[in-house]
Amino acid sequence: MNRKADGMFQRIATFLTLILVSVAGAQDRVVQLPVRTDGPKSLDPVQGSTVYDNKATVQMYETLLEVAYYDTTRFVPLLLEDLPERLDDGKRWRFTLRDDIFFIDDECFPGGEGRKMVTDDVFYSWKRLADLDNKLENWWLLRDTIEGLEANAQGTKFDYDADVAGLVKIDDRTFEVVLTQPVYRFLWVLTMFQTSIVPHEAVEHYGEDFSRNPVGSGPFVLDEWVPKSHMTFDRNPAYRPMFYPEAELWSEEDAALGLAEAAGTRLPIADRLEFTFYIEDQPLWLEFRQNKLGLIQVPSAYFPEAFSKRSKRLSREFRQEGITHAAVPLLDYIFRAFNMEDELVGGYTPEKKALRRAISLAVDWDEFNQDFYEGLCTVYDGVIPPALEGHPENGRDPRAPRGPDIQAAKAALVEAGYPDGQGLPPIRFYTSQGGNNDQQVEMLQRQLSRINVKLDPILVDFSQLIEQVNKRQAPMFSFAWSSDYPDGENNLALFYGPNASPGSNHYNYNNPEYDKLYESIVAMEPGEERTRIYNQMQEMLFEDIPAIGALARVRYYLIAPWLKNAKPNERYYGWYKMLDADDSKR
Amino acid sequence: MWAYTFRRILYNIPIFLGIVLLLMVLLRVNDPVYAQLSKNATEVEIAAKRVELGIDRPLLVQFAEFMLPIRLDEEGVHWTGSVFGFDDRSWYREDSVWNIVRPSVMPSLSLTVPALILSTFLSVAVGLVSAANRGRWIDRALVFFAVIGMSISFLVFIIFGQYFGAYWLTQAIGFELFAVRGYEAVAAPEVLDPDAGLTIRGWLNRYNVPSLLGWPKHCLLPVMISVIVTLGYDTRFYRSVIVEQSTSDYIRTARAKGCPERTVLVKHLLRNAMIPIITRVMITLPFVVVGSLLLEVYFSIPGLGQTLFTHVTNKDFPVTQTIVAVLAIIFIASNILTDVLYALVDPRVRLS
Numbered sequence: 017m018n019r020k021a022d023g024m025f026q027r028i029a030t031f032l033t034l035i036l037v038s039v040a041g042a043q044d045r046v047v048q049l050p051v052r053t054d055g056p057k058s059l060d061p062v063q064g065s066t067v068y069d070n071k072a073t074v075q076m077y078e079t080l081l082e083v084a085y086y087d088t089t090r091f092v093p094l095l096l097e098d099l100p101e102r103l104d105d106g107k108r109w110r111f112t113l114r115d116d117i118f119f120i121d122d123e124c125f126p127g128g129e130g131r132k133m134v135t136d137d138v139f140y141s142w143k144r145l146a147d148l149d150n151k152l153e154n155w156w157l158l159r160d161t162i163e164g165l166e167a168n169a170q171g172t173k174f175d176y177d178a179d180v181a182g183l184v185k186i187d188d189r190t191f192e193v194v195l196t197q198p199v200y201r202f203l204w205v206l207t208m209f210q211t212s213i214v215p216h217e218a219v220e221h222y223g224e225d226f227s228r229n230p231v232g233s234g235p236f237v238l239d240e241w242v243p244k245s246h247m248t249f250d251r252n253p254a255y256r257p258m259f260y261p262e263a264e265l266w267s268e269e270d271a272a273l274g275l276a277e278a279a280g281t282r283l284p285i286a287d288r289l290e291f292t293f294y295i296e297d298q299p300l301w302l303e304f305r306q307n308k309l310g311l312i313q314v315p316s317a318y319f320p321e322a323f324s325k326r327s328k329r330l331s332r333e334f335r336q337e338g339i340t341h342a343a344v345p346l347l348d349y350i351f352r353a354f355n356m357e358d359e360l361v362g363g364y365t366p367e368k369k370a371l372r373r374a375i376s377l378a379v380d381w382d383e384f385n386q387d388f389y390e391g392l393c394t395v396y397d398g399v400i401p402p403a404l405e406g407h408p409e410n411g412r413d414p415r416a417p418r419g420p421d422i423q424a425a426k427a428a429l430v431e432a433g434y435p436d437g438q439g440l441p442p443i444r445f446y447t448s449q450g451g452n453n454d455q456q457v458e459m460l461q462r463q464l465s466r467i468n469v470k471l472d473p474i475l476v477d478f479s480q481l482i483e484q485v486n487k488r489q490a491p492m493f494s495f496a497w498s499s500d501y502p503d504g505e506n507n508l509a510l511f512y513g514p515n516a517s518p519g520s521n522h523y524n525y526n527n528p529e530y531d532k533l534y535e536s537i538v539a540m541e542p543g544e545e546r547t548r549i550y551n552q553m554q555e556m557l558f559e560d561i562p563a564i565g566a567l568a569r570v571r572y573y574l575i576a577p578w579l580k581n582a583k584p585n586e587r588y589y590g591w592y593k594m595l596d597a598d599d600s601k602r
Numbered sequence: 603m604w605a606y607t608f609r610r611i612l613y614n615i616p617i618f619l620g621i622v623l624l625l626m627v628l629l630r631v632n633d634p635v636y637a638q639l640s641k642n643a644t645e646v647e648i649a650a651k652r653v654e655l656g657i658d659r660p661l662l663v664q665f666a667e668f669m670l671p672i673r674l675d676e677e678g679v680h681w682t683g684s685v686f687g688f689d690d691r692s693w694y695r696e697d698s699v700w701n702i703v704r705p706s707v708m709p710s711l712s713l714t715v716p717a718l719i720l721s722t723f724l725s726v727a728v729g730l731v732s733a734a735n736r737g738r739w740i741d742r743a744l745v746f747f748a749v750i751g752m753s754i755s756f757l758v759f760i761i762f763g764q765y766f767g768a769y770w771l772t773q774a775i776g777f778e779l780f781a782v783r784g785y786e787a788v789a790a791p792e793v794l795d796p797d798a799g800l801t802i803r804g805w806l807n808r809y810n811v812p813s814l815l816g817w818p819k820h821c822l823l824p825v826m827i828s829v830i831v832t833l834g835y836d837t838r839f840y841r842s843v844i845v846e847q848s849t850s851d852y853i854r855t856a857r858a859k860g861c862p863e864r865t866v867l868v869k870h871l872l873r874n875a876m877i878p879i880i881t882r883v884m885i886t887l888p889f890v891v892v893g894s895l896l897l898e899v900y901f902s903i904p905g906l907g908q909t910l911f912t913h914v915t916n917k918d919f920p921v922t923q924t925i926v927a928v929l930a931i932i933f934i935a936s937n938i939l940t941d942v943l944y945a946l947v948d949p950r951v952r953l954s
Contacts, residue, residue, distance in 0.1 A: 057695045151651070170650055243705070292902075295908070299783040
């Protein structure tokens with residue numbers, strides 16, 4: 017009896033083991049990632065604006081072009097057969113959609129079956145940006161760009177059926193876009209998630225709830241979204257054949273990291289994405305240490321635990337665990353600036369320029385970098401962030417009034433008519449509250465006190481700071497700009513006269529010669545001539561000094577040993593479809 | 603008593619209106635429109651945004667629409683059927699205020715209610731033990747620990763509690779007794795199906811009710827941390843209340859006539875100490891609803907504290923106004939209820 021029972025138990029155990037093994041073998045490849053917020057605001061591309069909206073939206077919706085995973089300074093076709101064709105010296109662009117793009121199955125479509133994406137979907141999606149009902153959150157991307165595309169007036173309905181001169185349909189897959197003027201950045205705009213293509217049926221069917229009911233053509237479909245908790249996505253089973261970038265596209269350095277190994281693999285590689293939302297750093301860090309997350313941006317408080325502060329080398333403990341890291345330079349421009357219309361610090365007379373030069377020469381950016389950013393930032397001259405065309409070699413430009421040079425600063429102050437700071441009233445300096453900004457202000461005050469320049473610091477909410485700057489009431493202020501696309505033109509536009517406040521030219525810098533040069537570069541493709549003009553424009557800024565700076569942050573990421581194909585970047589988030597999970601290394 | 607309650611409610615209506623009006627004024631001291639716009643907004647877009655948010659209209663019109671189920675425009679008054687802005691759209695997240703607030707309440711309660719009950723019972727018990735042994739080593743030890751508990755920041759308890767209770771313990775025992783973060787509802791709220799409110803499961807979904815099995819893993823550790831922190835403050839308070847009562851004549855009389863010590867403490871002393879106990883518990887009630895911001899943020903409990911914090915920091919007036927208005931009502935109601943409870947527990951109190 018006992019032997020019989022033993023045999024039976026053995027058979028049951030073997031059977032259960034077999035089931036477990038087969039279940040384990042068929043397990044989905046799940047990639048868990050953190051999102052450093054309580055979740056996205058909206059999954060409607062035209063209403064999204066934050067990094068978190070971007071991260072979530074691009075898993076389900078797609079744009080015509082996307083940033084190349086292997087080189088984030090380039091873009092490649094995503095919904096298009098090929099890169100758009102440039103016509104009329106860049107005033108007209110011809111696009112051809114791929115023939116195999118389908119929206120996911122959804123009840124908004126007749127019979128619930130997703131249909132093919134056509135030219136009209138592209139026009140419809142872009143028109144939505146101009147629709148006042150969509151809050152014009154991202155209208156700035158296409159404003160004054162496409163001929164005839166205008167936002168509707170207050171109190172009127174946007175007419176989606178009306179023809180737009182600049183949107184020319186050739187057939188269901190081919191169309192042309194006529195621009196108001198040749199603008200090269202237009203193509204970068206088409207990589208941005210806000211220009212993703214959506215089906216009109218879904219917008220009409222879900223109405224206000226469209227922002228929570230995504231119907232896209234992307235690699236993943238939304239499974240569940242619990243605000244303040246998590247968001248999960250499943251593989252889109254009908255995703256068209258798209259493949260991991262070929263091996264020859266990867267740099268040697270990336271190939272050595274194993275990033276080229278998945279070349280040719282069909283996308284998405286993972287079966288499921290799981291986003292967890294974190295507001296505080298500690299739970300994020302502890303869950304990464306518990307191997308529950310694939311990668312994290314290292315919170316500054318935990319940097320010394322993971323890296324040697326001096327060499328920025330990953331600690332032995334982490335290396336032994338198989339954790340790797342990636343340093344991602346951001347397209348940052350962190351600066352202090354002047355309102356060029358201000359009576360005290362603004363103006364273009366030699367004295368006014370000398371005053372601003374004195375202040376610039378008294379500021380020690382390296383000290384800010386060491387004390388507030390653990391020395392992790394890049395200090396550079398000019399306005400163009402590292403790795404972009406026009407950025408000075410090693411971040412140094414001999415023409416720049418880079419401090420600290422107290423002797424030169426004092427001499428400039430004499431030129432300005434304020435020898436040893438005498439007669440110069442305190443300068444009102446606006447910055448936002450929070451973080452270590454009050455300490456940063458104290459450091460700036462100390463640095464300027466070396467030349468007897470006094471600040472009257474005013475710390476306000478960020479929205480108040482914007483308000484003060486937009487109303488041209490802040491003589492001096494602290495701001496940061498993160499480039500919308502990896503082209504120095506985006507930063508040079510910050511000083512273009514017609515962009516004055518409340519536009520992005522918060523300095524209200526007005527130099528007709530500069531404006532003329534800017535107008536000449538917007539249509540130019542990258543090249544030596546364009547770089548030369550970029551330098552010429554920066555020289556004007558070094559001379560007039562509407563802003564002093566700058567700093568660019570470098571973000572450090574830790575990658576769990578089980579996460580494959582990770583090359584973090586903060587330019588776009590469509591690369592999650594490249595990620596893979598090796599459960600044997602969990 | 604009913605007349606008294608009714609009168610108190612009437613007296614409190616102007617107070618409530620004042621609170622809401624003051625809140626609306628304070629929120630609008632700085633123009634919120636810039637916080638709601640992209641970095642490249644034009645003047646036309648700024649003006650359009652102001653109209654869209656409805657803040658271009660007189661404050662009293664905005665106030666009336668918030669307090670009453672009406673909408674006012676050039677064509678007259680329209681019935682909306684919704685008060686306190688529950689049906690308004692959030693400025694921060696693409697959803698209605700009700701859909702944002704609704705799933706936040708139960709997660710908060712799943713932390714604060716057990717914490718309040720446990721901490722009240724424990725601290726009264728510890729206070730009794732301490733008072734009964736006044737001056738002895740046990741009393742001194744309890745007071746010492748209470749002072750220690752009060753002296754250390756709540757944040758420190760949370761950081762250490764989370765590290766040792768969730769992370770370190772899991773590493774040590776190889777089993778996840780307490781999770782570092784998270785919240786497990788009976789089933790996740792059906793955000794994709796707004797009609798899923800008809801069944802019990804649908805109701806549980808909608809209100810984000812915690813699952814019985816998931817609660818200990820996700821909520822017990824934060825509850826324990828909350829109880830430990832509260833014990834310090836409450837024990838000292840209840841001890842002093844009980845010590846004060848223990849020197850009263852009626853206690854001396856009870857002892858003199860030979861009442862057992864337990865009867866003296868529980869039946870005579872505790873009963874007479876109920877008024878300060880009730881006062882303290884009732885004062886805490888509104889905070890029970892609003893949750894514990896720090897615990898919710900660190901343990902990723904999607905409660906009302908976290909919701910309020912997120913929407914205040916993002917200048918989302920509709921959600922902020924609604925939550926504060928509801929809290930004001932709860933605060934006023936708990937004050938009235940406190941008075942009624944006084945009369946119930948103490949025959950000497952007459953409501954008139």
